Amino acid sequence: MSGVGALRSVGLRTAPTTRGLRRWLLRPEAPAAVFLVVLLAAFSLAADRFLTPDNLESILVQVAVLGIIALAVNQVILAGEIDISVGSMLGLCAVAVGTVATATGGLLAPLAAGVATGVLAGAVNGLLVTLGRIPSIIVTLGMLYALRGVILLVTGGTWITQIPDETRVLGLAKLAGVSLPVFVMFALFLIVNAVSRNSTWGRDVFAVGGNRRAARLAGLAIDRTRLLAFALVGAFVGIAATIYVGRAGSVQTNAGEGLELQVIAAVVIGGTSIAGGRGSALAPVIGAVLIGVILNGMILVGVPGVWQSAVLGALILLAVTTDALRRRLVGGAA
Amino acid sequence: MRTSNRSALTVAALAAVVALVSGCGETGQGPQQSAKEGGKIICLMPKLVGIPYFEASKTGAEEAAKELKVELTYNGPTEGKAALQVEMIEQLIQRQCGAISVAANDPDALAPAMKKAKEAGIATGAWDADVKKDARDVFVNQATFEAVGKQLVDIMSKQTGEKGDFLVVTGSLTAPNQRAWLEEMKAHMADKYPDMKVAAVEPGEENLQKGIDVTRDYLKANPDTAGVFGITSVALPGAAEAVEQAGLDGKVKVTGLTTPNEMKDYIKKGTVEEFVLWNPVDLGYLAVHVAKAQLDKKLPKSGKFKAGRLGEVEVVKPDEVLLGPPIVFNKDNIGEYDF
Amino acid sequence: MSANQLRPLDVLKGVRFTRELVLLCLLIVLVVVLGQMSPVFFTVGNLLNTSRFFVEVGLIALGMTLIIITGGIDLSVGAAMALVAVTVGLAHQSGVPMALALVLGLAVGLAAGLFNGLMITRLDLHPLVVTLGTFALFRGIALGVSGGGAVSSFPQWFEYFGQFYLGPVPGQLFVFIAAVTAVWLLLSRTPFGRYVYAIGNNEEAARFSGVPVRRVKVVLYTGIGVLVSMAAVIYTSRVSTSRADFGAGLELDVISAVVLGGASIYGGSGTIAGTVLGVVIIATLRNGLSLAGVETTWQVFLLGVLLIAAVFVNEFFRRREE
Numbered sequence: 001m002s003g004v005g006a007l008r009s010v011g012l013r014t015a016p017t018t019r020g021l022r023r024w025l026l027r028p029e030a031p032a033a034v035f036l037v038v039l040l041a042a043f044s045l046a047a048d049r050f051l052t053p054d055n056l057e058s059i060l061v062q063v064a065v066l067g068i069i070a071l072a073v074n075q076v077i078l079a080g081e082i083d084i085s086v087g088s089m090l091g092l093c094a095v096a097v098g099t100v101a102t103a104t105g106g107l108l109a110p111l112a113a114g115v116a117t118g119v120l121a122g123a124v125n126g127l128l129v130t131l132g133r134i135p136s137i138i139v140t141l142g143m144l145y146a147l148r149g150v151i152l153l154v155t156g157g158t159w160i161t162q163i164p165d166e167t168r169v170l171g172l173a174k175l176a177g178v179s180l181p182v183f184v185m186f187a188l189f190l191i192v193n194a195v196s197r198n199s200t201w202g203r204d205v206f207a208v209g210g211n212r213r214a215a216r217l218a219g220l221a222i223d224r225t226r227l228l229a230f231a232l233v234g235a236f237v238g239i240a241a242t243i244y245v246g247r248a249g250s251v252q253t254n255a256g257e258g259l260e261l262q263v264i265a266a267v268v269i270g271g272t273s274i275a276g277g278r279g280s281a282l283a284p285v286i287g288a289v290l291i292g293v294i295l296n297g298m299i300l301v302g303v304p305g306v307w308q309s310a311v312l313g314a315l316i317l318l319a320v321t322t323d324a325l326r327r328r329l330v331g332g333a334a
Numbered sequence: 335m336r337t338s339n340r341s342a343l344t345v346a347a348l349a350a351v352v353a354l355v356s357g358c359g360e361t362g363q364g365p366q367q368s369a370k371e372g373g374k375i376i377c378l379m380p381k382l383v384g385i386p387y388f389e390a391s392k393t394g395a396e397e398a399a400k401e402l403k404v405e406l407t408y409n410g411p412t413e414g415k416a417a418l419q420v421e422m423i424e425q426l427i428q429r430q431c432g433a434i435s436v437a438a439n440d441p442d443a444l445a446p447a448m449k450k451a452k453e454a455g456i457a458t459g460a461w462d463a464d465v466k467k468d469a470r471d472v473f474v475n476q477a478t479f480e481a482v483g484k485q486l487v488d489i490m491s492k493q494t495g496e497k498g499d500f501l502v503v504t505g506s507l508t509a510p511n512q513r514a515w516l517e518e519m520k521a522h523m524a525d526k527y528p529d530m531k532v533a534a535v536e537p538g539e540e541n542l543q544k545g546i547d548v549t550r551d552y553l554k555a556n557p558d559t560a561g562v563f564g565i566t567s568v569a570l571p572g573a574a575e576a577v578e579q580a581g582l583d584g585k586v587k588v589t590g591l592t593t594p595n596e597m598k599d600y601i602k603k604g605t606v607e608e609f610v611l612w613n614p615v616d617l618g619y620l621a622v623h624v625a626k627a628q629l630d631k632k633l634p635k636s637g638k639f640k641a642g643r644l645g646e647v648e649v650v651k652p653d654e655v656l657l658g659p660p661i662v663f664n665k666d667n668i669g670e671y672d673f
Numbered sequence: 674m675s676a677n678q679l680r681p682l683d684v685l686k687g688v689r690f691t692r693e694l695v696l697l698c699l700l701i702v703l704v705v706v707l708g709q710m711s712p713v714f715f716t717v718g719n720l721l722n723t724s725r726f727f728v729e730v731g732l733i734a735l736g737m738t739l740i741i742i743t744g745g746i747d748l749s750v751g752a753a754m755a756l757v758a759v760t761v762g763l764a765h766q767s768g769v770p771m772a773l774a775l776v777l778g779l780a781v782g783l784a785a786g787l788f789n790g791l792m793i794t795r796l797d798l799h800p801l802v803v804t805l806g807t808f809a810l811f812r813g814i815a816l817g818v819s820g821g822g823a824v825s826s827f828p829q830w831f832e833y834f835g836q837f838y839l840g841p842v843p844g845q846l847f848v849f850i851a852a853v854t855a856v857w858l859l860l861s862r863t864p865f866g867r868y869v870y871a872i873g874n875n876e877e878a879a880r881f882s883g884v885p886v887r888r889v890k891v892v893l894y895t896g897i898g899v900l901v902s903m904a905a906v907i908y909t910s911r912v913s914t915s916r917a918d919f920g921a922g923l924e925l926d927v928i929s930a931v932v933l934g935g936a937s938i939y940g941g942s943g944t945i946a947g948t949v950l951g952v953v954i955i956a957t958l959r960n961g962l963s964l965a966g967v968e969t970t971w972q973v974f975l976l977g978v979l980l981i982a983a984v985f986v987n988e989f990f991r992r993r994e995e
Contacts, residue, residue: 049555058554062547133992134984137938141929142981149974152412157384157970161596172579248542249575250596252568253384257541261748261805268802275799299551305537306507306821310813317792317806324796383969412969413922416912421726425963428713428722442825443912446836507821508918 025330028271029283031322036290039315043297050300057178061247063292064181065090065240069259070266070284071185071192072236076136076229077267080209080276083233085125085140086263088147090256093118093241095151098160098251101167110167110245115238121147122234126227136230144260151253160251171246181243185285188236193281201228210277266291269319290319374432376625378618379422380410381437381463386593387567388437390673391462391618398622401642404629406622407431414509414540416440423447427454433625435474437462441510445469457628461621463511471628472653474621476612477660479511483518485660486589487527489608490561493587497529498560501552503573503590505540505566512565515591519563533559538569545572550580564590570609574600594663594671601665608664612657615673616644624655692935695987696950703954707961714964721841725911727956728845729754729904730923731949734930735856736897738948741931742860743872743893744940745793745800750901751923752811753785755916757905759815762824762915771828779902785811786898790891800894808924815917825914835910845907852900857945865889873940929976930955933983954983 024030044051069086076083097114104110121143128139173180196202204225207215215222245251264274270287272279294315298308378395380388392408399406407426411418416439424447426434434451438444441464448469452458461474490500502519504512516535523530536552538545545568553559553576562577564570570590574597577586583605591611600606623641627633638646639655650656663671708715733750740747760781764774785807792803837844860866868889871879880886909915934951936943958979962972 047555055554058550062550065543128981128985132981132985133988134981135932135938137928138932138984139981141925141932142977142979144925144977145929145980146974146977148412149970149972149977152384152970153974155384157386157389159386159596162599244543247579248546248572249599250542250571252542254540255542258539261808264801265805268799268805273799274801295547296551299536299548300555302534302555304817305504305535306819307813307817308537309809310817313806313808313810313813316809317803320798320802320806321796324798327797407966409963409966409968412973415921416914417908417919420912421959422963424722424725425960428716428719429711429964429966430713440823440912440914440916442823442914446832446911446913506918507816508823508916510823513821 022330025326028273028279029286030271031326032270032283032286032290032319035319035322036286036293039290039293039297043293043301047297047300047302050297053177055296055300057182059292059296060182060185060289061179062296063288064179064185065244065247066259066262066266066291067185067285067288068188068236068240068243069233070263070270070288071188071281072229072233073263074267074270074272074279074281074284075192075196075205076226076233077264077272077274078209078276078279079205079226079229080212081129081136081226081229082264082274083125083136083140083230084260084264085121085143085147086233086237087256087259088144088151089118089121089234089237090241090244090259091151091254092121092147092154093238094245094251094255095155095160097167097238097241097245098163101163101245102160105164105166107167107169107242111170111239111242114241114245115235118234118236118238118241119231120234122231122237123227125233126230129230130223130227148257155253157253159253161249163245163249163251167242168246168249171243171248181247184239184243188239189281189285196281201225205229206277208276262291265316269316271323291316374629375405375407375430376622376629377407377409377426377429377431377434378461378621378625379419379426379434379436380408381419381439382412382414383410384412385567386595386673387614390593390614391437391621393673394615394618394620395622396618397615398619398626398642402622402626404622404626408618410437414439416443419444420447423451427451427456431456432629433457433459435459435461435621435625436465436470438465439463439509441465457625459621459625459628461624462617467653470653472624472633472655474617474624474655474657475650476614476617476657478656479514479518482591482610482660483515484522485610485662486515486563486565486591487519487522487530489589489610489662490563490587491527491530493589493607494530494560496527499531499533499556499558500561500563501549501556501559501573502532502535502563502565503538503545503549503569504535505538505569507535507537509566515565530560538564538566538572540566540568542568542572542575545569546576546579549573549576553577553580553582553586559586561587561589564588564592566590567592567596570606571596571600574605578603578605593673594668595673597663598668601663601668604665608662610660610662612660613671613673617657620644620647620655620657692987692991693944693946693950695990696934696947696954696983699983699986700950700954700957703957703961707957707965710965711961714961718841719960719964721843721846723956723960724846724849725843726960727952728849729908730926730930730956731849731952732852732900732904732907733897733923733927734934734948734952735852735945736893736900737927737931738934738936738943738945739856739860739869740800740893740897741928741936741938742869742940742943743890744876745890745893746804746928746938747789747800747894747897748804748924749785749789749807749811750897750927751920752808752815753782753898753901754905754908754920754923755815755918756785756811757782757902758909758915758919759819759824759917761906761909763819765827766824771831775906778906779899782898782902782905783895784898786895786901787891789898790894793894794887794890812917812921819915819917821917823914823916827910827913831910832913833910835907835913845911848903848907852903853945853949860945865892869893870941873937873942926955929980933980935987954979 093114096117097110100113101110129136266287267284270283272283445466458470459472460470464473536548562573564573570592574588588606635652641647757778761778764777868884930951934947
């Protein structure tokens with residue numbers, strides 16, 4: 001809900017002058033934001049239970065895992081790389097969280113185990129890309145297979161069940177009527193947004209992704225910048241895994257399968273350029289919320305199960321077409 | 335200097351690959367080609383490996399293999415895809431299995447490969463999920479689609495006063511066995527409980543989180559829903575978790591099909607009163623016994639078949655062995671099972 | 674072992690380490706090792722039979738190679754394959770003659786590819802963005818129109834099509850070899866092939882030097898649609914059934930083979946020979962490990978490691994060359 005609120009405030013602040021509007025429309029996430037508002041209006045008209053605080057909150061809870069991971073993958077994509085290993089990585093981190101949770105209980109130990117596993121896996125990705133000089137799509141595609149293998153080998157195919165309630169707090173507890181995952185997602189968004197705008201690393205990410213030659217000539221630490229981005233993905237996947245385990249209450253061996261493409265969809269629909277260098281920290285959040293709204297809205301409107309994937313695809317294409325339309329109207333980079 | 339360095343590195347790199355590949359080969363549990371004297375390898379293929387259900391079958395299969403002193407290969411794809419099974423069946427034919435029995439992801443897709451196995455003189459069978467009749471000699475059936483469908487609806491009817499609208503959460507909208515259960519459920523409702531109706535079918539995509547989300551969203555949009563059926567081992571825990579999280583436990587009834595270990599909490603808390611499954615350990619056990627009988631040419635065409643600790647099992651059709659009626663799990667008996 | 678291998682390497686002294694050579698070495702090593710692990714592996718029958726299982730991935734990989742060389746990607750191939758299979762199945766079921774059903778399937782595959790191509794070029798959208806959308810759209814349409822059901826009552830001759838052998842050689846291998854030859858000629862012997870590389874190296878420069886960038890791209894995405902249709906028909910015939918979940922995850926299998934074959938995801942480089950080697954290596958590894966009785970869970974792990982290791986070795990040599 002606060003995502004929508006944030007959007008509106010951005011819109012209101014810049015609405016008075018046409019120049020301000022134009023500038024706002026040039027922001028990478030603007031087309032997705034406009035499309036999101038249109039979609040919210042459409043679903044509100046079509047299903048009377050859609051636009052309730054309770055339903056909007058549950059959409060945000062449902063996209064928290066996706067949004068958190070997309071926030072970090074967004075930084076990797078901004079830096080001109082890609083990470084498609086996050087599906088298996090989430091599975092592995094969830095196994096770590098679940099194993100520690102059933103052994104020791106508590107929240108901090110499982111969370112730490114999840115984050116540590118994630119950072120380790122992320123660092124392996126990062127090191128293979130930077131030191132190994134292997135293209136990131138190959139490293140992370142390989143890791144997608146390898147980590148899924150590790151999950152199956154480690155668990156022997158059994159699920160981890162009966163996660164203690166204190167571990168599940170991060171997934172289930174509410175504060176002032178809003179679930180914790182929503183707070184976690186927005187807290188992480190605020191942090192990434194601040195770091196992205198104000199820290200050296202945050203600015204280097206854009207430079208490295210935008211023009212690597214220029215970044216090298218300017219003496220930027222290209223490898224360290226990218227390595228940190230990959231490690232960040234690991235850390236965020238670890239946090240997301242704790243939420244995932246909390247919400248699901250058990251860990252399946254196929255946890256996270258197919259998530260990698262959803263995450264990339266969230267990032268690019270939100271408006272971050274897949275070619276790197278152009279985008280914002282808000283883009284993946286808007287992209288994730290957009291996907292969540294579509295999935296939730298379809299069920300509330302009553303789209304039959306067999307047609308849901310088609311509607312999802314069509315709406316994703318419409319969302320990205322908005323971007324093309326924007327470029328026709330106000331210009332801006334592809 | 336440069337070239338010789340490079341050669342050394344090539345050797346090192348190639349050696350590493352060799353070591354990697356051969357090292358892992360030793361950890362595999364495949365049968366050595368010298369099959370035991372007189373015995374032939376029994377090859378049992380699950381729909382996929384790495385899920386509790388088929389790990390449970392594996393336990394049973396290994397138990398039977400030990401009892402009967404036959405060599406067993408239990409391996410399947412890591413994803414439940416028919417095409418991967420086709421490929422593996424063809425490889426099993428080359429590996430000279432004496433008997434191949436499959437849990438088919440698709441009855442038609444596997445048929446050509448199984449026919450090929452038959453032509454190669456291999457004893458063919460299906461277990462858990464059948465292939466086309468002419469593509470196998472025998473089917474080890476755990477429970478008919480009809481029995482399962484009826485059982486699920488009967489359980490639900492008791493809890494909801496034989497009426498209401500229901501949601502069905504599936505694993506995949508294309509899986510033949512789930513489609514068959516769904517048809518049987520609808521037929522049984524129309525037949526016996528005219529006030530019960532399947533109002534919607536939502537895909538859970540064998541993903542726990544997705545199952546939880548679609549169930550919650552659906553219940554929000556349709557608060558009058560009387561109950562939820564989760565008809566796979568992922569869909570049922572997901573549906574139960576969603577009903578619990580929405581604070582609807584007790585109001586919205588939940589039942590379905592899954593292995594008991596995942597459900598112990600929900601049974602204890604009362605979110606789910608009863609659910610159904612056969613015993614997958616026994617199913618794997620029976621499948622190996624039947625395959626062995628095929629090899630020994632001792633499988634009867636009717637009447638009873640003696641299968642180790644299971645005792646007498648019924649041969650319901652000339653080419654079909656039935657494990658027995660499905661088990662209904664509830665708080666009284668769930669403690670007795672561990673799979 | 675290393676003593677045996679030193680000798681052939683002396684012969685190789687001064688040979689340029691191209692990607693294809695590294696892959697060829699890898700393939701030979703794999704065949705030797707897997708042959709040791711399973712006596713059945715190294716038989717003509719098995720090796721030829723293996724080819725039946727990589728033809729579908731291989732056909733699509735040919736088109737994907739060209740697309741990746743231009744710096745693009747197509748994530749919708751698995752979904753498009755399901756769409757074609759379902760079209761053929763439903764058309765046949767509703768009484769359309771089988772031959773016409775196949776033509777319809779081909780038309781749908783072509784249209785799917787054309788749709789991708791037009792979205793990418795007309796709206797100036799990144800291929801990954803468009804095909805992520807059509808990835809859900811095509812699969813969704815297949816699922817929606819079929820209602821999730823399977824069609825499997827195909828005529829005998831059609832089932833024969835994907836399952837016949839000419840002597841010991843499976844029929845679809847001929848289709849694959851023909852397609853490989855055609856695409857190889859297209860890429861290496863025609864102006865169109867030069868355009869493909871030019872776009873991948875520098876799209877702006879290519880446009881200014883008169884390369885019809887948009888038209889080339891539309892042709893490429895439509896072309897992969899046609900290859901997907903062929904793969905879908907072979908696949909449907911091989912398993913004699915059609916279902917909307919066909920080809921799930923196929924896009925990653927195809928991309929794995931292409932990048933293992935050396936095509937750069939950033940565009941500008943890649944060869945058909947490399948891709949064919951990539952396809953064959955992955956198929957060989959899977960087949961050999963299965964025959965040797967290695968559990969599939971290990972195979973998934975090894976595939977990942979191999980992908981990274983092979984590219985690492987290649988990068989290593991490439992940098993030494995420079």
